[in-house]
Amino acid sequence: MDSLSLIGLLLGISAILVGQYLEGGHIGTLVNGPAALIVLGGTFGAVMLQSPLPVFVRGMQALSYIFAPPKLAPQEAVDKIVRWSNIARKEGLLGLENVEEGEQDPFIRKGLQLLVDGSEPESIRSILEVDVYNKEHFDMQAAKVFEGMGGFSPTIGIIGAVMGLIHVMGNLSDPAKLGSGIAVAFVATIYGVGAANLLFIPAANKLKQIFRAQAQYREMIVEGMVSIAEGENPRNIETKLLGYLH
Numbered sequence: 242m243d244s245l246s247l248i249g250l251l252l253g254i255s256a257i258l259v260g261q262y263l264e265g266g267h268i269g270t271l272v273n274g275p276a277a278l279i280v281l282g283g284t285f286g287a288v289m290l291q292s293p294l295p296v297f298v299r300g301m302q303a304l305s306y307i308f309a310p311p312k313l314a315p316q317e318a319v320d321k322i323v324r325w326s327n328i329a330r331k332e333g334l335l336g337l338e339n340v341e342e343g344e345q346d347p348f349i350r351k352g353l354q355l356l357v358d359g360s361e362p363e364s365i366r367s368i369l370e371v372d373v374y375n376k377e378h379f380d381m382q383a384a385k386v387f388e389g390m391g392g393f394s395p396t397i398g399i400i401g402a403v404m405g406l407i408h409v410m411g412n413l414s415d416p417a418k419l420g421s422g423i424a425v426a427f428v429a430t431i432y433g434v435g436a437a438n439l440l441f442i443p444a445a446n447k448l449k450q451i452f453r454a455q456a457q458y459r460e461m462i463v464e465g466m467v468s469i470a471e472g473e474n475p476r477n478i479e480t481k482l483l484g485y486l487h
Contacts, residue, residue, distance in 0.1 A: 246307050246447060253439040276401050276429035280436065283397035288389045292382075299379065300386030303451075307444050310451050313458050318349075319482045322465035325353075326475040334359060334470075348372060348459060352466040362470040369463045377456040384448035391441035398433015402426050461485040 258268055289297060328336045334356050341353035351372070355365045405426025461482055468478045 243308050243310055249443070250439065257435065270425075271428060271431065273425055273428040273432075276405070276425070276432055279401040279404070279429055280394055280398050280432040283400065284390050284394040284433075284436070284441075287393040287397070288386055291389055292386050296379070296382045297386055299383035303380070303383050303448055304387075304444070306451050307447050311455070313454065315458055315461060315486050318458070318462060319465070319479060319486070322462070322469070322482060323475050323479045326465075326469045326473070326478050329356070329469050330472070330475065349462055352462060356466060356470055360470070362467045365470050366463060366467045369459075369466065373456055373459045373463060376459070377452060380452035380455070381449060384445050384452060387441045387445035387448065391437040391445060394433040394437045394441060395430075396433070398430040398436075401429025401433070405429060457485060 258271070261268055261271060292300070325337055325340060328340065337353055338357050341350055341357055344350040344353060348369075352365065352369055355368060360368075403426075405428075406423065409423055409426060464485075465478060465482055468481065473481075
């Protein structure tokens with residue numbers, strides 16, 4: 242659980258609500274169903290129009306990473322690679338066949354299969370780096386779904402405000418309704434700007450950091466596999482891979 246993300250979101254929303262209260266306003270004036278419908282519905286509609294279906298679906302799936310990022314175990318991976326390099330030196334690359342069958346991570350299993358098949362080091366690197374690049378590129382596109390939402394929601398909030406003002410202008414004959422009507426109209430702007438700066442843009446940046454960390458983890462795996470194929474000393478391999486942990 243990423244407690245910092247949760248604390249940050251709650252702190253940002255609380256600061257706005259408490260500030261509204263301290264200024265003498267009523268928190269209830271910030272609650273408006275039609276404004277929320279316009280901003281959220283319009284934002285999601287725009288980003289769905291912009292995004293290919295697989296990218297949009299991946300973005301929605303990755304949303305949970307903001308509060309519960311996937312666990313990476315780079316130190317454990319380094320230990321395993323060093324252990325595999327010792328096996329390869331003693332038994333040859335075919336000695337990794339049993340290791341490959343028991344590995345759960347598909348990416349690591351693919352690397353082990355290439356080693357067992359006796360592929361050349363540069364061939365292993367090029368094949369695995371294609372996977373690393375494509376996975377990172379696809380994930381970054383998914384993060385940009387929320388970046389797009391951060392760009393659309395303020396503008397759609399302004400659209401909601403203008404729609405509210407149009408409604409107010411239709412009631413000019415009743416001055417008693419003008420003040421409250423204008424206040425409600427601008428709630429849509431608050432929703433649009435607030436959602437962009439408290440949720441969508443921070444979520445996009447957090448996901449980019451998570452996806453970059455995953456890509457760096459896979460790059461470390463690639464370097465380890467290539468080092469085993471080149472027959473490097475296990476101690477040198479460990480020293481090299483520990484650099485990724487810093």
